[in-house]
Amino acid sequence: MDEDPPSTLEALRGLILRGVYKPGEKLGEVELAERLDVSRTPVREALRRLAADGLVEIVPHKGARVVEFTDDELEHIFDLRAQVEGTAARRAAATITDEELDRLEQLAEEIALYALPGPAQDLDRVYGLNAAFHAAVAVATRSSTLTATIDSLFNTVAALRTLNGFDADSVRRSVAHHLEIVAALRARDGRWAESVMRAHLFNARASMLGPLRPTTSDPAVPRSRSDR
Template sequence: MVVLPIGRPRLHTIIGGKVTRAAASSQPAGPASSPPAAGAFSQPAGPASSPPAAQASPPPAAGTSSPPAAGTSSQPAAGTSSPPTGPASSQAAERASPPPAGTSSQRATGALRELILRGDLAAGARLGEVELADRLGVSRTPVREALARLAAEGLVELVPNRGARVSRWTVDELRAVFDLRVQLEPALTELAASRATPEDVTALRQLARAMLAAGSPGPHQDLDAIVTLNRQFHARLVSIADQPAMASALAGAVHPPIVLRNFHTYDDESLHRSLAHHLEIVAAISAGDPVWAGAVMTAHIRNARAVMLAAAPA
């Protein structure tokens, strides 16, 4: 059977070599009744005994539009704007969609946090939105949101009518922070020592050795690399301990004042002592000795406390 697009209201069919006029009711309802696109042509539908194309077509899948009538092109008519449907088109639309609105804000927050933690922005430095937007390559709105987030973390101070600036920590404030650390971190380290897997020990050892190499005196010393590796080392210990409440309490204490230019404040002797502590903590964990690991972490924190308090403004 061949369907010829001879007229808009009715279809003509060829049966046994004769042209007959099909009834109007045989047309499919809905979009299939639209005229074929310009240039569309009919194709043989097989032997004459085959059932009409309208009856042979399977029902459309749920959520999709009805298929076009047999013999018409599957492409939409020229000039039409009907959007594609179905899972494939949904995936394509998802891939083509712009990134979430929060992406620029998150990127600005991470970049500004690193600038502060590395010491590129000194304590007390003014943080102008326009200057930061130019430096970070974003608009002022993500910068404003980043400043609000970092203020919640304690890295930035928002001063009414004066804008934002990098936080400064007094001796009393740092002393309180280290007092909290010395209560939490040794306990978390002891828990980590009792739960660490061989893979954890290997990862911690690699981080400790990398810090030792980056901190060796000489032209290749890289204090910025130590700051990043140190954060990864301590974060790994906290993750192994698996104590969310203690980890949350510790995050508020460690992140703002300690990593903030921490290793840039050390002299050679205190830096060597701190790096050696990391290796000894790994040795204690490898030996399965939580008490030893916790004791070394206590010494590690007190070493950092002495250095930071000596360098802090009164």
């Protein structure tokens, strides 16, 4: 049996998360309707929903565009992710099933296969596997609030294709973190799982934004990527 086509919302979300539309790029209703072979009404509703999720910004009289963040905003997002996903990993250690652990281990091994530098590297595939890994940890918490929060925070950063900024050492650390998170969850050690998840996200933050600066909390000293 053929699979149902994705909804306009999911199709547009996929275009953004796959990097077809870049941060700051305009999202024209007419162009999107033609591309997705739908009317402008579902496109307009999808843009509204994606704006609520933090992936799209709608500017009055100017239309919609893919959201882009300042470095300070990204620092805040990564701090939130470290706190929320660290909490999720700690909670999941007590609630995750053996079947879920097996699935997480499979995802971690596939990430290792396709993320590490070499002929098999396929970062587009890794984006999907990584999203599935983090979502699976969230679901294992049995908390709809944590799951929804993690999904929203993950998508905002995923739109920036963060792995493109990773050097080889950062990729290796990220791969090792996924495998160690599984080990910590199998040990039912919530503190271990939380600490590795937080380190995993701080590794991503450093790869994307560079070294922490003591001036980031000082509003009088602006910070930009060109300043790194």
